Amino acid sequence: MSVTLTINGEARTLxxxxxxxxxxxxxxxxxxxxxxxxxxxxSCGACTVHLDGMPIRSCQTMVGDVExxxxxxxxxxxxxxASAVQAAWNELDVPQCGYCQSGQIMAATALLTxxxxxxxxxxxxxxxxxxxxxxxxxxxxxAIHLAADKMEA
Amino acid sequence: MLHFLKKPMEVPQPSRRTFLKLSxxxxxxxxxxxxxxRTVEAAADAGGDFVQPFVHIRPDxxxxxxxxxxxMGQGTASGLSTLVADELDAAWEQVTIEFAPSDPKVYAxxxxxxxxxxxxxxxxxxxxxxxxxxxAAKAMIVxxxxxxxxxxxxxxxxxxxxxxxxxxxSATLGELAGLAAxxxxxxxxxxxTPDQWVYIGKSFPRVDVKNKTVGAxxxxxxxxxxxxxxxxxxxxxxxxxxxxxxxxxxxxxKVPGVVDVLQIPNGVAVLARSTWxxxxxxxxxxxxxxxxxxxxxxxxxxxxxxxxxxxxxxVKVREDGDAEAALAASxxxxxxxYDFPFLAHGAMEPLDIAMxxxxxxxxxxxxxxxxxxxxxxxxxxxxxxxxxxxxxxxLAGGSFGRRAQANAHPVAEIAxxxxxxxxxxxxxxxxxxxxxxEDDMTGGxxxxxxxxxxxxxxxxxxxVTAFSYNIAAKSIMKGTAFEAFMMTGGVDHTMTEGVHDTxxxxxxxxxxxSFQETKVPxxxxxxxxxTHTAYVMETMIDRLAKEAGKEPLAYRLELIKDxxxxxxxxxxxxEKAGWDTPPAEGRFxxxxxxxxxxxxxxxxxxxxxxxxxxxxxxxVTAAVDCGTPINPDNIRAQxxxxxxxxxxxVLRNQVTLADGVVEETNFDTYVPLRMSDMPEVEVHxxxxxxxxxxxxxPGVPPIxxxxxxxxxxxxxxxxxxxxMTKAGVV
Numbered sequence: 001m002s003v004t005l006t007i008n009g010e011a012r013t014l015x016x017x018x019x020x021x022x023x024x025x026x027x028x029x030x031x032x033x034x035x036x037x038x039x040x041x042x043s044c045g046a047c048t049v050h051l052d053g054m055p056i057r058s059c060q061t062m063v064g065d066v067e068x069x070x071x072x073x074x075x076x077x078x079x080x081x082a083s084a085v086q087a088a089w090n091e092l093d094v095p096q097c098g099y100c101q102s103g104q105i106m107a108a109t110a111l112l113t114x115x116x117x118x119x120x121x122x123x124x125x126x127x128x129x130x131x132x133x134x135x136x137x138x139x140x141x142x143a144i145h146l147a148a149d150k151m152e153a
Numbered sequence: 154m155l156h157f158l159k160k161p162m163e164v165p166q167p168s169r170r171t172f173l174k175l176s177x178x179x180x181x182x183x184x185x186x187x188x189x190x191r192t193v194e195a196a197a198d199a200g201g202d203f204v205q206p207f208v209h210i211r212p213d214x215x216x217x218x219x220x221x222x223x224x225m226g227q228g229t230a231s232g233l234s235t236l237v238a239d240e241l242d243a244a245w246e247q248v249t250i251e252f253a254p255s256d257p258k259v260y261a262x263x264x265x266x267x268x269x270x271x272x273x274x275x276x277x278x279x280x281x282x283x284x285x286x287x288x289a290a291k292a293m294i295v296x297x298x299x300x301x302x303x304x305x306x307x308x309x310x311x312x313x314x315x316x317x318x319x320x321x322x323s324a325t326l327g328e329l330a331g332l333a334a335x336x337x338x339x340x341x342x343x344x345x346t347p348d349q350w351v352y353i354g355k356s357f358p359r360v361d362v363k364n365k366t367v368g369a370x371x372x373x374x375x376x377x378x379x380x381x382x383x384x385x386x387x388x389x390x391x392x393x394x395x396x397x398x399x400x401x402x403x404x405x406x407k408v409p410g411v412v413d414v415l416q417i418p419n420g421v422a423v424l425a426r427s428t429w430x431x432x433x434x435x436x437x438x439x440x441x442x443x444x445x446x447x448x449x450x451x452x453x454x455x456x457x458x459x460x461x462x463x464x465x466x467x468v469k470v471r472e473d474g475d476a477e478a479a480l481a482a483s484x485x486x487x488x489x490x491y492d493f494p495f496l497a498h499g500a501m502e503p504l505d506i507a508m509x510x511x512x513x514x515x516x517x518x519x520x521x522x523x524x525x526x527x528x529x530x531x532x533x534x535x536x537x538x539x540x541x542x543x544x545x546x547x548l549a550g551g552s553f554g555r556r557a558q559a560n561a562h563p564v565a566e567i568a569x570x571x572x573x574x575x576x577x578x579x580x581x582x583x584x585x586x587x588x589x590x591e592d593d594m595t596g597g598x599x600x601x602x603x604x605x606x607x608x609x610x611x612x613x614x615x616x617v618t619a620f621s622y623n624i625a626a627k628s629i630m631k632g633t634a635f636e637a638f639m640m641t642g643g644v645d646h647t648m649t650e651g652v653h654d655t656x657x658x659x660x661x662x663x664x665x666x667s668f669q670e671t672k673v674p675x676x677x678x679x680x681x682x683x684t685h686t687a688y689v690m691e692t693m694i695d696r697l698a699k700e701a702g703k704e705p706l707a708y709r710l711e712l713i714k715d716x717x718x719x720x721x722x723x724x725x726x727x728e729k730a731g732w733d734t735p736p737a738e739g740r741f742x743x744x745x746x747x748x749x750x751x752x753x754x755x756x757x758x759x760x761x762x763x764x765x766x767x768x769x770x771x772x773v774t775a776a777v778d779c780g781t782p783i784n785p786d787n788i789r790a791q792x793x794x795x796x797x798x799x800x801x802x803v804l805r806n807q808v809t810l811a812d813g814v815v816e817e818t819n820f821d822t823y824v825p826l827r828m829s830d831m832p833e834v835e836v837h838x839x840x841x842x843x844x845x846x847x848x849x850x851p852g853v854p855p856i857x858x859x860x861x862x863x864x865x866x867x868x869x870x871x872x873x874x875x876x877m878t879k880a881g882v883v
């Protein structure tokens with residue numbers, strides 16, 4: 001059936017089962033592949049998008065439940081926190097394989113929007129759901145602190 | 154990953170001569186007829202291009218480095234770019250990376266004679282080749298400028314992509330590309346001396362970092378899209394070695410979007426117009442499996458079997474003398490038993506592969522790690538000439554060894570699906586097989602489980618008299634395409650690497666290996682045999698130091714006097730970690746050092762205990778000697794990541810079987826290292842002019858024993874059965 005979603009500020013109508021995951025609607029129906037499939041059970045964070053600014057796992061969020069909300073994906077993030085995060089990620093060469101990094105950046109951006117000067121404990125709490133098998137965690141932590149500094153500057 | 158030894162297959166090597174020959178001849182700027190990626194062909198049509206197998210300079214002033222190696226996170230694409238950019242004197246910003254087509258005549262890995270990446274060989278084996286490619290391109294650019302400006306070539310300089318002459322004339326590399334394409338390829342391109350390097354040895358941003366921070370389209374195999382693409386999932390036997398008996402697809406076929414359900418040799422494939430129906434419909438299949446030849450044991454039985462094997466003689470890997478007599482004559486014998494579990498690679502991008510077969514030509518898109526095997530298996534399964542196969546290597550979302558198989562099973566599976574589609578009368582269509590996380594996690598090809606039995610003889614002064622080591626595991630090589638040229642004398646050296654070649658000066662080392670038979674497929678897992686041998690060796694060394702009443706670092710230094718590079722990393726790591734000063738209250742330290750893939754890494758782990766008594770790894774200080782450091786920041790990144798990857802595994806990862814069925818199915822049960830587990834990591838690099846060696850893997854082996862030694866410093870005992878969760882310390 002036909003579903004209308006607001007993705008990155010644009011109304012998008014697509015044919016999808018309301019009980020199908022937002023992740024696959026984004027990737028397969030809208031060809032927005034920046035949001036990644038990692039586990040399908042909300043255990044890795046690779047599929048993180050923002051729902052009205054909150055980080056959520058799109059693999060466990062059904063299309064029918066997000067009508068009338070604002071969905072933001074890696075393709076559409078902007079603003080002070082997102083720019084600072086992406087700049088810091090580039091500056092510190094955070095990604096290795098890069099597959100999880102869309103989700104990491106979405107989670108970090110949500111964290112910094114909410115908590116502009118996070119402590120290490122804040123970072124642990126906000127980022128523990130985002131797995132990186134290359135284990136770029138040390139750089140992600142540094143990059144979040146760097147992004148916080150950039151936002152302050 | 155691949156650990157190819159010193160016996161490359163008899164396949165033509167990509168010598169400098171080969172690349173010169175392939176580069177020779179010219180017409181309209183296109184210098185050779187290699188099977189270049191489509192993007193390259195398209196650009197070449199425009200004219201004015203400079204094309205060599207390893208570098209392509211375009212009129213738009215981009216310098217595309219053609220990587221024969223897959224980029225799976227290890228940074229090789231940036232490393233190869235560094236080599237070409239340096240010798241060519243390109244500006245870093247104009248360098249881009251493209252992946253080479255599958256063609257071992259041009260793109261074989263010099264370390265193993267076929268096209269492929271592994272064994273941390275990429276930079277070591279390409280160091281001269283890619284520099285020569287850059288130097289040859291620069292010489293041709295300069296020659297072209299000299300003719301164009303009518304000045305001596307010796308007066309022309311190139312810097313940051315700008316070619317210039319004292320007269321004021323200047324041009325970009327792109328502007329001269331077309332002219333340079335008609336220049337003769339120099340017989341002996343002159344390489345820079347290390348003091349002339351502008352990029353090598355310095356840290357420049359990865360060439361792929363920007364795309365990886367914006368979710369760029371068409372990055373990974375899973376992102377691959379093309380008109381009419383079908384997505385398939387495959388129901389495979391839950392038990393290794395099980396076979397399909399019967400299936401009912403009636404309910405699955407009712408799911409909207411499902412195109413067909415087809416039997417293939419290893420299971421049942423659900424074909425759909427998009428991913429979700431393919432996943433959903435597969436759950437509705439009713440399948441009966443024939444387990445008569447399947448592995449039906451549980452992990453406990455398999456470990457017991459391995460332990461029993463280590464009590465008996467096996468294949469002799471090393472025999473310095475009569476160890477039994479020496480042990481019998483010793484004042485006492487220290488004995489230890491270790492066991493290690495199956496480990497999954499768990500790359501963030503699960504296995505996936507796309508192909509199109511029109512009945513004549515077959516084109517593939519995926520993270521191909523051993524292109525030559527993938528290519529040949531594709532041709533064999535499809536029954537077509539290898540010339541009719543084209544492989545496009547894409548970025549891989551991690552591998553850790555998983556994408557390098559001796560049997561190219563993902564290729565064989567999708568090729569058999571293409572045949573099944575043809576036989577079912579379906580119109581030829583591009584198809585992508587996606588493995589879900591459960592498929593990837595339960596699909597085998599694990600780091601083998603292993604048992605180790607060590608007996609060390611000590612004399613009255615606690616000097617080692619004999620070192621006896623029996624290991625049992627399933628061989629990664631035996632029974633595969635690699636057996637014939639990688640096993641010698643019936644020995645699988647990937648099982649014992651790190652011990653049979655140790656530089657610890659023990660008077661007598663004897664080593665046996667025994668092979669477990671099981672249908673569970675096994676594979677190299679980032680640092681292969683070193684994942685377990687380093688743990689055993691480095692914890693045994695600490696234990697022997699304790700027996701001898703010696704300090705662990707001093708004991709090591711005594712034993713490795715003839716291994717100066719290992720001494721170097723040990724001393725550097727110890728110094729930076731403050732080894733000589735006691736740790737703060739409640740903190741404990743352990744040290745370990747290991748050589749793998751030509752590189753030396755020492756790590757000092759500092760731990761504390763949480764209120765509930767579990768271990769927290771606070772800080773790791775590493776020192777690495779990998780020869781000439783090509784990109785120091787990438788070396789640090791790989792060691793940081795290797796420490797995290799290895800740490801998660803030793804702390805809590807294992808794949809277990811219950812009656813042959815894998816129990817850990819996803820990241821909720823096979824819990825990877827997470828942000829809050831990651832220690833602070835410091836990486837120090839030993840300055841060196843030695844030839845560059847591997848860095849993708851060598852950071853992994855020392856972390857387990859460094860942590861185990863720190864725990865022993867606190868508790869007096871070493872964890873000998875992994876993961877550490879079993880000992881209750883995690």
